[in-house]
Amino acid sequence: MKAKHLSPDNLNERRLQAVRLRLDGHTVAEVATRTGLSAPTVSAAWRAFREGGWEAVPVRPRGRKVGQAARLDAAAQQVLGECLRELPESPEPAWSSRALADALKDAGHEVSPRAIDHWLEAHDLKPEPMALEALERKRGQTGRWYRQQVAPVLKEVGKVGGSLWQGGVRIARPTQQAAVEAKPERPRYQLYLHGKRGVLYTRVLTTPPMVDDYLALFQRLLDQAEGKPVALVFHGAWFQAVPEIGRWLEWNPSFRLLPWPALGEACDRR
């Protein structure tokens, strides 16, 4: 792990160890190898020790102190939760951070989209987009599925200027602190989409999404595309068992749903 990704405690421990090793006569290069720090960091720790003693070796606390961040108050969080359960009034397929910030502003809570992003992240509601392109070269079933079923559709839809989306449904597992703060009946089931440049659109429900929730999402994507085709790679739902979805797809052939497959099960798992 690079030093810049270490926690302050871990970094300070290593800096102190680096100084001890230098005192034992090890070279900067040897110390860097043994502690996992870079050579300049070892040198800096050693210089700090020479100039200010052991007390000068640890780095000063970085960043904003815990509790100083602009936090969403309970009322704002309640509005946020209520919004996320419903579809947005705008034609967007689901809620973006910006749309949520606007909705909160209308309700009298001035919050930035960035603060909403942080709130979503703290509540495990900010899934990362799937690295689909990486599947192009991947071996095995997933790679084959992407090359044979997904890539040709994405290419076809992209060629005529259609919109490409990816998304899914998942269960959010908030961090311990967020779980404590949340109401007992907290939202759990997240429907999410990633559009251009990975922008997140989401809804969060207290029960597993029903067929109408999915169809509303699909219909909005289709409406937004203004007659152009839409391709959606979707993970986490078993649409094969639901005839309503099949019928809707038959009626809307310009909507290309690409469900993430349930991959075969290997027997040897040693």
Added chain:
Amino acid sequence: MTSLTHLQKLEAESIQIMREVVAETENPVMLYSVGKDSAVMLHLARKAFAPAPPPFPLLHVDTRWKFRAMYEFRDKMAEETGMDLIVHINPEGIEKDINPFDHGSAIHTDVMKTEGLKQALDKYGFDAAFGGARRDEEKSRAKERVFSFRTAQHRWDPKNQRPELWRLFNTRKHKGESIRVFPLSNWTELDIWQYIYLQNIPIVPLYYSAERPVVERDGTLIMVDDERMPLEPGEVPMMRKVRFRTLGCYPLTGAIESEADTLPAIIQEMLLTKTSERQGRVIDNDSAASMEKKKQEGYF
């Protein structure tokens, strides 16, 4: 002199029990439910009588509602071991189309499993049947002896069991009576997993965590294994990373959310768990002491 490990002692005990049964009874059979305990029992039987195949057939009392992966695995194992596989389905159950959804778990279990088992034992005249039950699974199983005697009507009397001191088994029985034998009685779930790992025993892939389509029913995750599973209006199954600690009829078997997709990971999970594997079985929750009642009536 090297002392045996814990698992080697258990293995030796199970093999001794199996050989004892073959020596003392006329027509034994091994009940094969396709689960992990059956896999271990089958492996032990093959060890006990190697290089010949075990001198008894496998009996699967089918309900038609097992997981598809279990049927595939059952047929593969029967072929691999070269043992005769008897599959019995209660014909009355087929005729009345008994299923867990329309008739409930209690009737389904009674007709398709308990009655099906009794029919099969009577039909083929088996006087001893090996089963993979363990004491740690459930309280009524905990008090059952290794050699569990059944009347001619296949009933079990928990208050009239024979002592089994110093591993001396009294196998005498009257005509028409039969014995259910549990060579894995003294094993725990963890022992089973460690043994599977050490001996490289093949098991149904459902035991490993993978993304599977599931729906929630009364807090239990039920896998949608085929099109017979009725969905609620508007319901869409979700793909969740789950595995099974126990396998039975798929509509009656709850999955657990887990990341354990290798044997070491499963063993690690076992070390941390504080619940019985049978908490995932809907049939065990029918009523208080339901397993003991079912066992008295002839359930395994």
